[in-house]
Amino acid sequence: MTSVNTAVQLITRAQAEAAPAAGSTCSPALAEGPWVFDTPVPTYGPGASMADSAPAATPRQGELPEEYRRAGDDELDRRITAARQALGSRVVILGHFYQRDEVIRHADFVGDSFQLARAATQRSEAEAIVFCGVHFMAETADLLSRPDQAVILPNLAAGCSMADMADIDSVTDCWEQLAEVYGTEPDAEGRVPVLPVTYMNSSAALKGFCGENGGIVCTSSNAAAVLEWAFERAQRVLFFPDQHLGRNTAKAMGVPLERMPLWNPRKDLGGLAEQKLLDSRVILWNGFCSVHKRFTVAQIEKARAEHPGVRVIVHPECPMPVVDAADEAGSTDYIRKAIAAGAPGTTFAVGTEVNLVNRLAAEHPEHTIFCLDPVICPCSTMYRIHPGYLAWVLEGLLEGEVRNRITVPAATAGPAGTALQRMLAVRP
Numbered sequence: 001m002t003s004v005n006t007a008v009q010l011i012t013r014a015q016a017e018a019a020p021a022a023g024s025t026c027s028p029a030l031a032e033g034p035w036v037f038d039t040p041v042p043t044y045g046p047g048a049s050m051a052d053s054a055p056a057a058t059p060r061q062g063e064l065p066e067e068y069r070r071a072g073d074d075e076l077d078r079r080i081t082a083a084r085q086a087l088g089s090r091v092v093i094l095g096h097f098y099q100r101d102e103v104i105r106h107a108d109f110v111g112d113s114f115q116l117a118r119a120a121t122q123r124s125e126a127e128a129i130v131f132c133g134v135h136f137m138a139e140t141a142d143l144l145s146r147p148d149q150a151v152i153l154p155n156l157a158a159g160c161s162m163a164d165m166a167d168i169d170s171v172t173d174c175w176e177q178l179a180e181v182y183g184t185e186p187d188a189e190g191r192v193p194v195l196p197v198t199y200m201n202s203s204a205a206l207k208g209f210c211g212e213n214g215g216i217v218c219t220s221s222n223a224a225a226v227l228e229w230a231f232e233r234a235q236r237v238l239f240f241p242d243q244h245l246g247r248n249t250a251k252a253m254g255v256p257l258e259r260m261p262l263w264n265p266r267k268d269l270g271g272l273a274e275q276k277l278l279d280s281r282v283i284l285w286n287g288f289c290s291v292h293k294r295f296t297v298a299q300i301e302k303a304r305a306e307h308p309g310v311r312v313i314v315h316p317e318c319p320m321p322v323v324d325a326a327d328e329a330g331s332t333d334y335i336r337k338a339i340a341a342g343a344p345g346t347t348f349a350v351g352t353e354v355n356l357v358n359r360l361a362a363e364h365p366e367h368t369i370f371c372l373d374p375v376i377c378p379c380s381t382m383y384r385i386h387p388g389y390l391a392w393v394l395e396g397l398l399e400g401e402v403r404n405r406i407t408v409p410a411a412t413a414g415p416a417g418t419a420l421q422r423m424l425a426v427r428p
């Protein structure tokens with residue numbers, strides 16, 4: 001397994017061997033404890049999202065007590081193990097695929113955001129669900145778990161820069177402008193002018209917005225089925241926050257690119273001509289994941305030149321030219337299953353977060369597996385969940401204190417739950 005420290009050494013070595021690509025956001029500063037970046041002014045810190053600007057309302061983490069900041073890896077590992085044993089079935093720890101191995105080794109469940117939210121519902125005896133992922137995931141777990149179960153995010157600064165690119169005010173403003181263009185009357189087939197579809201990677205407020213406006217949530221696994229559901233009910237879709245997942249999915253379904261305009265929330269009418277909106281089939285929000293945006297066609301060409309026969313698999317959050325140049329595109333779960341089912345001796349070049357790619361390489365010595373990006377660059381916000389914070393929240397539970405609880409207000413939870421239930425009813 002590759003620890004985050006090893007990953008940082010790889011970054012440093014790669015930077016020493018070859019100048020990183022222009023615009024590289026990887027940084028040896030990742031070797032610092034993430035508490036260094038829990039500053040009064042919110043930032044995403046070093047890593048893939050470093051160049052993205054964090055909104056002023058981004059949750060901030062209070063100072064981690066010094067004993068946790070000073071503790072070494074072995075001490076934290078012992079303390080987490082001891083706290084888990086003492087808490088027993090009172091706590092369940094969930095670990096996202098993109099987490100560092102030092103955290104993953106303590107997780108009861110490992111998966112993608114939706115798999116983990118569902119896993120939370122399977123431990124009904126747990127009083128506390130410690131979610132080692134990012135903020136929107138903890139919110140989703142809170143939506144799906146019992147009200148008396150406390151969902152805990154070990155570091156409140158573990159947000160998601162992509163989720164932050166669509167906020168409720170901007171989406172509401174967009175929605176009102178679209179209503180002026182389209183009106184609200186259904187067509188002869190009973191389809192409303194537009195329905196909102198939000199990617200799982202969004203705030204509970206946006207899931208609630210979709211629930212209130214006839215819309216739905218999707219994941220990277222079911223985005224096509226969800227779009228089909230929406231097209232049966234609407235003439236077009238407003239898709240947020242990830243433009244790439246929306247574009248890649250709709251394109252694969254046969255929607256022409258010219259009918260997928262990009263909405264810029266900083267401009268009137270999204271910076272689009274009214275006719276463009278009238279002709280649209282999918283209106284894409286101008287959001288993206290800075291981890292997956294790093295992958296390029298040039299990296300794929302290099303992998304093919306250096307590894308004849310390589311199988312290139314990328315995540316659908318990657319830009320469209322990258323998805324088009326790859327052999328396959330799919331969710332983290334798809335990538336894992338494809339590698340597990342590959343013939344021994346296969347070489348895989350993978351375009352997704354490096355912690356997952358390194359773990360897959362360790363789990364599958366029968367294959368050669370490497371990350372498409374030669375300069376390793378973890379997700380900045382996943383990196384915020386350090387074992388020090390995990391030890392701090394677990395020992396807090398032992399002392400009877402629930403630290404960093406994430407609670408979705410009831411007024412949001414109702415409609416957000418509706419949008420999630422609609423998704424669950426859609427195949428697959």
Ligand code: SF4
Pocket residue numbers: 049098134159160161162163201289290291292353379380381382
């Ligand atoms: S990998 Fe991308 S989408 Fe996932 S948490 Fe990080 S920034 Fe958000």
